Amino acid sequence: REAGLPPGPPTVPVLGNVHIFPTEFAYFKFTEWARKYGGIFSLKVGPSTVVVLTDVAAVKELLDKRSATTGDRPPIHLADCMTGGLQMALARSTPTYKILRKTSGAILTAQATAQHLPIQQAEATQLLYDILRTPQSFYTDISRYSFSVIRSVLYGKRAPRYDTPEISGFFNVLHEFNAILSPGAAPPVDAIPILKFVPERWAKWKRECKRIRNLQRTLYFGMMEETRDRMRRGEGNGCYMEEVVGRAKELGMDDEMASYFGSALQETGSETTSSYLQSLILALVAYPEAQKKAHEEIDRVVGEDRLPTLDDLGHMPYIRAMISETHRFRPVAPLGVPHSTLASEEYQGYLIPKGATIFVNVWGIFHDPALFDDPENFVPERYMLTENGTKPGIDGSDLKATFPFGFGRRICPGMHLAFNSININAMNLLWAFDFKPDIDADGKPITVDTAAYVKGITTAPLPFKCRITPRSTAKAKIIEREFLDAADTFAKFEIGLNEGDKEYAAKSRAYAG
Numbered sequence: 001r002e003a004g005l006p007p008g009p010p011t012v013p014v015l016g017n018v019h020i021f022p023t024e025f026a027y028f029k030f031t032e033w034a035r036k037y038g039g040i041f042s043l044k045v046g047p048s049t050v051v052v053l054t055d056v057a058a059v060k061e062l063l064d065k066r067s068a069t070t071g072d073r074p075p076i077h078l079a080d081c082m083t084g085g086l087q088m089a090l091a092r093s094t095p096t097y098k099i100l101r102k103t104s105g106a107i108l109t110a111q112a113t114a115q116h117l118p119i120q121q122a123e124a125t126q127l128l129y130d131i132l133r134t135p136q137s138f139y140t141d142i143s144r145y146s147f148s149v150i151r152s153v154l155y156g157k158r159a160p161r162y163d164t165p166e167i168s169g170f171f172n173v174l175h176e177f178n179a180i181l182s183p184g185a186a187p188p189v190d191a192i193p194i195l196k197f198v199p200e201r202w203a204k205w206k207r208e209c210k211r212i213r214n215l216q217r218t219l220y221f222g223m224m225e226e227t228r229d230r231m232r233r234g235e236g237n238g239c240y241m242e243e244v245v246g247r248a249k250e251l252g253m254d255d256e257m258a259s260y261f262g263s264a265l266q267e268t269g270s271e272t273t274s275s276y277l278q279s280l281i282l283a284l285v286a287y288p289e290a291q292k293k294a295h296e297e298i299d300r301v302v303g304e305d306r307l308p309t310l311d312d313l314g315h316m317p318y319i320r321a322m323i324s325e326t327h328r329f330r331p332v333a334p335l336g337v338p339h340s341t342l343a344s345e346e347y348q349g350y351l352i353p354k355g356a357t358i359f360v361n362v363w364g365i366f367h368d369p370a371l372f373d374d375p376e377n378f379v380p381e382r383y384m385l386t387e388n389g390t391k392p393g394i395d396g397s398d399l400k401a402t403f404p405f406g407f408g409r410r411i412c413p414g415m416h417l418a419f420n421s422i423n424i425n426a427m428n429l430l431w432a433f434d435f436k437p438d439i440d441a442d443g444k445p446i447t448v449d450t451a452a453y454v455k456g457i458t459t460a461p462l463p464f465k466c467r468i469t470p471r472s473t474a475k476a477k478i479i480e481r482e483f484l485d486a487a488d489t490f491a492k493f494e495i496g497l498n499e500g501d502k503e504y505a506a507k508s509r510a511y512a513g
C-alpha cells in the first residue's frame, strides 16, 4: 500500500489484497473492516486502489461536494464491449454518458413523474388484485408490478402477467449480461489490460460478448421501434421514450443511444423497486408489532371504504417511518454502485488516487451502532424519534431520504418514480392485507429468515413464503372494483400486447367482474 493511502488490511506482494477481497456479500466484510480500520479504509487489488467509505461526513464531502472528480465509474471493459459504453449506470464519465445523464434529468423530473401517476396507481391496484387472487405468488406479482410500471412509463406498453415472454425475454438478456460480468466468469481484463488483445478465436469471452451484444441490440431496438410505430399510427400515450424520440435532436441522442438509454432505465428500475417491496413484506412478517401499529394508523386515516392516496401519507407518520426503516434495514444497494475518481483527491490527510474505485458502505453506515440504536432490528419508531432515525444527540442530517439512492452526479435519476411506487404500494399493501408467517404441518409458524438475500450489486430477499389474507371482505370488494375501474387507464398501454397477454388481461377482468 502506497504512502498516504487510507489504512487497510495488510497486503501481500503483487496481489495486494486480492486474495482476501470478498467476492460476494462484500458489505459484511467491509463493515467488519470498517470497525477495525476506520470509516475510510483502502484495499489494494493488484496495482489499483479501492477506497471504502463507512463515514457519512466523508461520503458527503467526497461524493457529493467533490462529485466533479468522484463521479466516474470504474472501467468494466466487458460491459463496454457489449453495450458500446451506453449502459448508463455502468458508463464511464464520457461525453456520451453526459448526454444520457442529461436526458434522464430532462425527462425523469419530479413534475414529469407526476404525470405518470395514473398508470403507476393502476398497476398498484393490479398488484393488490393479483395478491388477493393468488397470495402464494406475491413475490413474482411484485416483480411483474415493477417491470410493468417501468415498461409502461418508458415505452408505453404494460406486462399484465408475470409469465409473459416480454418479461422473461428481457430478463434472460439481462441475466446473460450480468453472468459474464460476475467474478471469475471471464479473464480479469481490467486488471490485466494486455488480455484485451488476445485474438477472438482464443478468447471465448470476446465471442460471448458479441453474442450478448447482438441479443441486446435486437431486443432494445425492437422495444424502441414498437414505441415509434405506435407514434406513427397516432396511438402515442405520452410515455417517456416518445419524448426522447421527439426531442432526440435537441438532446443529442441517436437511435443507438436512445435504445440503450431506455433499456438501462428498464434494467435499473425494475429489480430495485421490486426488491424494496419484497423486503418490506419480509419485515412485516418478521415484525408483527410494527405491522400492527401501521395497520392501526392506516385504519384511522383511510378507513374501510377507499384505497389510500398519496395525499394520505402526510397524515401517517408511522408508515412514513416504516418506509425509511425498510431502506435502512435492508438497503437495495448495500454498497451503492461503485464510483471512481477522475483526479487525485486529498481528504483528512489521506490520498485518494486518480482512478481509485470508491464504495460507499451504505450497509455499514445504516447498521452502525454508533449511529443507530439496535441497528440489526426493524424499528420504524427510530424515524419518529429523530428525522433520520439516528440516536438522539447524533447529527444525522446527511442521512437524508435520498441516501439509499446514491450520490453526487450519479444519484439515481429514477428516484422520483421509485418514491411514488414505494409510497403507493406500501400504503396499499398495509391497508389491504395481513402478513403472517407460513405454517408447518403441525400448524406452527415458520420463522422467516430476514438475512437470506440474493448476492449482487443490488440485492433482494430470496423468495420466501408467508400467509397473506385480506383484512376484510369489504376491502377485498374494493380491490376488485378498483381493478375493474383501472381498465380505462390500462387500455392505452395495452396496444400491441401479444395474444397470451391479451387473453390473460381479459380473463382477470372477467374474473373480477
Ligand code: HEM
Pocket (backbone or CB within 6 Å): 088, 089, 090, 091, 101, 150, 264, 265, 266, 268, 269, 270, 272, 273, 276, 332, 333, 336, 337, 338, 339, 404, 405, 406, 407, 408, 409, 410, 411, 412, 413, 414, 415, 417, 418
Ligand atoms: C427502490 C428503488 C431504487 C433504488 C434504491 C435505487 C438506487 C440507486 C443507486 C444506489 C444508484 C447508484 C447511484 C450512485 O452511483 O451513487 C442508482 C443509479 C441509477 N438508477 Fe436507481 N434506484 C431505484 C430505482 C430506480 C428506478 C425506478 C430507475 C429508472 C426508472 C432507476 C434508474 C437508475 C439509473 C439509470 C442509475 C444510474 C445513474 C448514473 O450512473 O448516472 N433507479 N440507483
